[in-house]
Amino acid sequence: MLLKFAYQDFLEDRKFKNTTKTNIKNYEMLLGKFVDYCIENEVVNAEDITFSHVRQHLMICQEKGDKAGTINTKLLRIRAFLNYMVECEVIKNNPAKKIKMQKDDVKIDVFTDDQIRQMLNFYRRIKQKEKSYFAYRDYMIIVTILGTGIRRGEIINLQWSDVDFVNQSISIFGKSRRKETIPITEKLVKELSGYQTFCKQNWGDISDFVFVKRGNTQMTENALMLIFKYLSQKMNFKDIRVSAHTFRHTFCHRLAMSGMSAFAIQKLMRHQNITVTMRYVAMWGNELREQNDKFNPLNNLEV
Known part of the structure; x- marks a missing residue:
């Protein structure tokens, strides 16, 4: 053939x-x-x-x-x-x-709190000065991924009908092609509610989609990638990629660092196999050890 x-x-x-x-x-x-x-x-x-x-x-x-x-x-x-x-x-x-797979020493980088603040403040300043929808949209994209860990394809397909403000949850179609519901915090509910109000004031009849481009039409994955490319140029961070996936990894990292169980992390990240989740937890094991050495309650006790 x-x-x-x-x-x-x-x-x-x-x-x-x-x-x-x-x-x-x-x-x-x-x-x-x-x-x-x-x-x-x-x-x-x-x-x-x-x-x-x-x-x-x-x-x-x-x-x-x-x-x-x-x-x-x-x-x-x-x-x-x-x-x-x-x-x-x-x-x-x-x-x-x-042909055997190559050994891959995976190191997944995540954003620091200072880097996150810099990026959010960048958009806040533009939003306050120019009342720009696009600055508000890009700000909310970051906030939404940081608050949920959802993937870039899920971000552009997110609709207002998927957001349950009363029960504090969002519904998304994940990799498995089935609808999944994940909880969101009260803080994210307030952020999304304020953003929705802004959209109504800006567009009148808002789109079905939460995040839209010019013409009030659904965003594409390429448009989303261009947002992060622009942000990367503005921030000029060293040795870390500014992308939707890095924000997703940061979400996972913070869950692991908080001491959340691997099972709970798997559910929030929507990993089909818990071995994927365990790989993340193991990857950040040294950092967990450092945090334990620093903050363990025995440090300040005479035993």
Whole structure:
């Protein structure tokens, strides 16, 4: 089977299986580069892909600066494609299965309290001076992620009908494609209520969506990424990425540091598997130890 047709057939299969648009884009970008590499090296049929082709492509990516986590993500995309080729009986075995995942020393950065204050104060000043909806919107996006840990796709799809001001909760469609309800604090309820009032004053008939762009239309993921890109340029923080996911990690970090149980964190973060949650808790274990050494009640007792 011609590789270019096999690749298109695979993408159509993912769409048919209701894979998210974000994952489809990831396949197009990451798997597409592998397909381009194969064709450039005269591998035009899917049956001709070998272990060496996969490994060589990943080695080139590594030489260009890809870290272990990125290499592993690309390998998973290639494996998925070749597994599909096995299912379609185009090939007998998946050559990418023989390639082991790279060891990834994951260090997840989170914002400090000072950094959070700087970002929020930046938008507060603009909002107060210019009465700008967009400054208020971007401020509330940060506050909402910090208060809930919801993902960027969930932020842009959040509707006012999903916000229950009375019962202090929001409903969202997560990665599992099912509706989930999570609690929100009284403080976030007040912030969202004030923001809704501002939207009504600004737009008149407000959109169904909580966060909108010019023309009162739903935001896109690209528009959200541009917000954080702009904020990153303004803040110029060293060695930390300003993104929706960093705010989500910060939310998780604060829960872990507070002593909340892993089970409760899993429910709020909506991790399908608690092993993912435990990885976060273990990652911040040294920091927990430092906090315990500093604040343990035995420190001030003569025993």
